Amino acid sequence: MKLTLRIWRQKGPQDEGRMVEYELDDISPDASFLEMLDVLNERLITEGEEPVAFDHDCREGICGMCSLVINGTPHGPERMTTTCQLHMRKFKDGEVIDVEPWRARAFPVVKDLVVDRSSFDRMIQSGGYITAPTGTAPEAHSVPVPKADADHAFEAAECIGCGACVAACPNGSAALFLGAKVTHLGLMPQGQPERWDRVVSMLETHDEAGFGGCTNTGECTVACPKGIPLDVISNLNRDFLKATVGGKKK
Secondary structure, three states, X not given: OOEEEEEEXXXXXXXOOEEEEEEXXXXXXXXXXXXXHHHHHHHHHHOOOOOOOOOOOOOOOOOOOXXXXXXXXXXXXXOOOOHHHOXXXXXXXXXXXXXXXXXXXXXXXXXXXXXXXXXXXXXHXXXXXXXXXXXXXXXXXXXXXXXXXXXXXXXXXXXXXXXXXXXXOOOOOOHHHHHHXXXXXXXXXXXXXXXXXXXXXXXXXXXXXXXXXXXXXXXXXXHOOOOOOOHHHHHHHHHHHHHHOOOOOO
């Protein structure tokens, strides 16, 4: 395959960035998108140029590090797929492909296609955990959990924290990510003692980090590579109202 890449290049957080064009030949349609970028970087290094910086780790669709906006879509044109699992056969021979970093106030660019997503870490640190001692694994039926709750908790727990929801949201909101964490922990018995403090603390950290407000456009769940449903945001809002207006927060 022959491709024209227009890639965002930015030396550092304070530098002005720009799109730079690169031509590639003989790219295998079976190569992943990141493998295609590897080929480009090998050529740039051979030519004495600075390689393109981009995030990656597992390359198995698990970690969420491969955060790229491809032709205006987080993770690219294929639904329910991370960038590392996107293959070049999804593109046409001779196609022009724009590659950019996540665009959000709370995700400042570090270099080229790499952004700082530590704001997600701060939200988790502010309440996305359980401190209640659980001891060893209990008997399977000692703490009954309704199947519907268990299924929904597992569904929310699939969130890998990649930030595609933020990049897709016109407001730069992290409500889907936050809703997934609050829903996952709030549906489990172990998550009840801190349930109301958790939602208030995590939302406060969300706003302090510079994320925008949710207006339910639904772009977040469309871009999510794990298909986290939009109703986790309803759970988030419901818990927040109960914790504040309802007076449940201690």
